[in-house]
Amino acid sequence: MAEDDTAVVRFSNGDQLTGEVLALSGDLLSWQSQILKEPSDFELGHIVDLNMSPGDDDAELPPGAAHKAVLEMYNGDLIEGQLSGLSDDDIQLRTSYAGELTVRRVNVKSVKISRTSDYFYRGPNSIEEWTVTKGNSSWQFRGGALHSKSPGGIAREVGFPDECVISFDAAWRGSFRPKVIFFSDDISSDSPDAGYEMVFQGNSVHVKKCGTNNWLGHSTNAGSLRENEKARIEIKASRKTGKILLYVDGEIIDVWEDGDIDAEKLGNGLHIISQDSSPLRISNIAVTSWDGYYEDVPNRQAGFRGRVFRGGFQGQEEAEDDKESKNKLPAGRMVLLNGDNIEGEVLKIEGEDITLKTPFTEVIFPIARLKNIVLSPTEMETPRRYKGDVRATLADGSRLVFRFDGVDGDKLVGFSQHFGEARFSKDAFRRIEFNIYNEAMEAMRLRDDW
Numbered sequence: 001m002a003e004d005d006t007a008v009v010r011f012s013n014g015d016q017l018t019g020e021v022l023a024l025s026g027d028l029l030s031w032q033s034q035i036l037k038e039p040s041d042f043e044l045g046h047i048v049d050l051n052m053s054p055g056d057d058d059a060e061l062p063p064g065a066a067h068k069a070v071l072e073m074y075n076g077d078l079i080e081g082q083l084s085g086l087s088d089d090d091i092q093l094r095t096s097y098a099g100e101l102t103v104r105r106v107n108v109k110s111v112k113i114s115r116t117s118d119y120f121y122r123g124p125n126s127i128e129e130w131t132v133t134k135g136n137s138s139w140q141f142r143g144g145a146l147h148s149k150s151p152g153g154i155a156r157e158v159g160f161p162d163e164c165v166i167s168f169d170a171a172w173r174g175s176f177r178p179k180v181i182f183f184s185d186d187i188s189s190d191s192p193d194a195g196y197e198m199v200f201q202g203n204s205v206h207v208k209k210c211g212t213n214n215w216l217g218h219s220t221n222a223g224s225l226r227e228n229e230k231a232r233i234e235i236k237a238s239r240k241t242g243k244i245l246l247y248v249d250g251e252i253i254d255v256w257e258d259g260d261i262d263a264e265k266l267g268n269g270l271h272i273i274s275q276d277s278s279p280l281r282i283s284n285i286a287v288t289s290w291d292g293y294y295e296d297v298p299n300r301q302a303g304f305r306g307r308v309f310r311g312g313f314q315g316q317e318e319a320e321d322d323k324e325s326k327n328k329l330p331a332g333r334m335v336l337l338n339g340d341n342i343e344g345e346v347l348k349i350e351g352e353d354i355t356l357k358t359p360f361t362e363v364i365f366p367i368a369r370l371k372n373i374v375l376s377p378t379e380m381e382t383p384r385r386y387k388g389d390v391r392a393t394l395a396d397g398s399r400l401v402f403r404f405d406g407v408d409g410d411k412l413v414g415f416s417q418h419f420g421e422a423r424f425s426k427d428a429f430r431r432i433e434f435n436i437y438n439e440a441m442e443a444m445r446l447r448d449d450w
Contacts, residue, residue, distance in 0.1 A: 008142060010048040012441055021052070026388060026406045048441050049433040051144055065116050066352045067368035069093065070397075071103060072110045073418060075383040079103060080398045083113075083367055086349050088376075097394055097428035101419045106381045111373040115337075117165070117288035121158045121270070124285055130154040133190045133271060144430050145283035146272065153179075153273035155187035160268050163238040163290040171230040174278040175202045181210060182237060184269030194265040196244060196258075198235060202226055207244055207256045216244070220254035236290050239263040245294055255297050284397065293337065335371040346373060384417050391433040392424075401436070 009031060010016040019033030029047060032039045065082040071091065072078055084100065085092030091103045091111070123129065127141035131154065138150035146154070166182055177200055184195035193211035203226035206219040225231060225248060234247035242258035270287070274280050333341040334356075344356035344363070354367045386403040393399050402414035402422070411423040435441045 007050065007052045009042070009050050010444070011042070012046050012048055012435075012438075012444070014444075021050070024407050024412070026404065044434050047434045048444050049431060051142075051431050052429055065094075066366065067370075068114050068116050069367075069373075070112045070114075071108050072112070073107050074109045074380050075107070075401065076399070077401055077418065078397065078399045079418070080394075080396050083111075083349050083354075083373075086346050086373075092349075095398075096425075097396070097398070098422045098424045101422060103419045104381075104417075105375060106378045107418050108375060111375065113367060113370045113372060115291070115368045117290075119286060119288055120160060120164070121156075121285065121287040124283070127154075130156050131187050133188060133273070138274065139272075145281050148274040148280045150277045151274055153190045153271055155181070155184065155269050155271040157187060157268050158270045158287050160239075160270075160287065161289045162240050162263075163236075163292050165234060165236050165286075165288045165290045166270065167232065167234040167288075168285040169230070169283045170233055171281040171283075172278060173229060175276075176200050176225045176229075176231075176280075177202065177275045177278065178280060178282075179271070179273040179275060180233075180235065181269065181271035181273070182235065183239065183266040184210065184271055185265065185267035187269040187271065190271065190273055192267070192269060192271075194262075194267060195269065196237065198244070198246070200225065205246060205253070209258065216256040216258055218254075220246070222246070222248045222253045224248055224251075236294065238290070238292060239266055241292070243292075243294075245297075252294065252297055255294070334374050337369050337371060345376070381417070385437060386415070389436055390414075391436045392429055393431040394428050395430055396428070404432075404434075 007021055008016055008018050009029065017031065017033050017035070019031050019036070021029065022032050022039055023030035027044055029042045029044060029050070030039055031042060067082065068080060069083045070078055070080050071093065079093060079101070081093035081095035081101065083091070084094045089105055091105055091108060093101045093103055095101055124141060124144070124146050127139065127146070130139070130146075132139075133153040133155050137152040137154055139146055139148045139152060139154045141147075160183065166180070170176065170178070179200070180198045181192065181195050182198075184192040186192040191210070195210040197208045197210055199206055199208065203222050204219050205222055207216045208214065209216065231248050232250065236245040236247070237243070239261070240263070242261035244256045244258070246253040272282055333343050335341050342356065342358060344358040347355040347357050347362065349355075349367065352366055352368065353364055354370065355362060355364050388403045388405070389401055390404045391399070391401050400416065402416040405413045405415060407413065407426070408423065410426050412426055412429070413421070413423055415421050433445060
């Protein structure tokens, strides 16, 4: 009955309802659902969280932005936007969800920069936009994510650019064992004749050309996939060069290359396949363009006395001397997109340009050429707790704790220690968690609705 309902609310007694938000105040949620005879009001004190599908006003950055900045705060918040100014006390950030924010530098732990890219796909938005590849699939869509508890695959057409980034958040129980197929020529089958198949077997990963028994290069190890039960996965792939790269939580794991690529046979299919009955959740899927650049891959051959090769032997622990030899950025230096690094002090930001004072001269270049900005040390401010604090996840990936003060028209009004009062677009929210200092409700959230 509730197939068309776009949101899910969870309560402290374990109940949940699909439906639609009619109104939200500082104390009450007004809720309408196809399974309720009439709209109902619920006290926020009994609500664990509210999961929503973002509306049309969920653009990641303001129009014309060439870079994206991610401010990591000392309390764990992430604030995304476009840098528009920087001083000794504040960082100005232009956002699509709350306009211009003036963020206090004392609360900022780090600033990371990346280029913006057009989205060729962003979701998931429903199960209907995916094709079941074989029989009845166990995949379901709820709470803005794809869930699976049995073997099966889903797929969809994506207008892949020749060089792309496929990224998603994964969470699982037990072992991480999905397959991801890209550049597929047939979304109706789990075994297309063309494309590439990245197979995860716990912490082991290998890549295969579809329609053949041709495994590209070696298998590799991603230890964090064994140690954790969630990760941000990024796959960079090029139809021009045949290169395929894997990143886990922002760290480059390995690179494979197809020396005999036939781009004409490749298609535009993207598949996600669960190989077993272990619970698996996929969310925040994005397909964007890639400029073909990548940093040096860690010398994993030197770091293992042996290696996990397909049909080969298991590598041993990473050598201590290799751990010490890993590249570490010296303190106070900023990394450029091409891998160079520079020491300097930020003098000003104007539009898309940044001015740095280096030990030798002043330089001006596009912000998008930087990968990070080094801030001068400040004394960290103790995080404050406010009655009515909520934890919000936004469509662009921002995660914020702020005091929820109510709704004014199509805006959510709140106050943050980081940037003061702000008015947020309601359509920008994916999830709002209430009663975040209630230990019993936090325990429910930690169980993550498996």
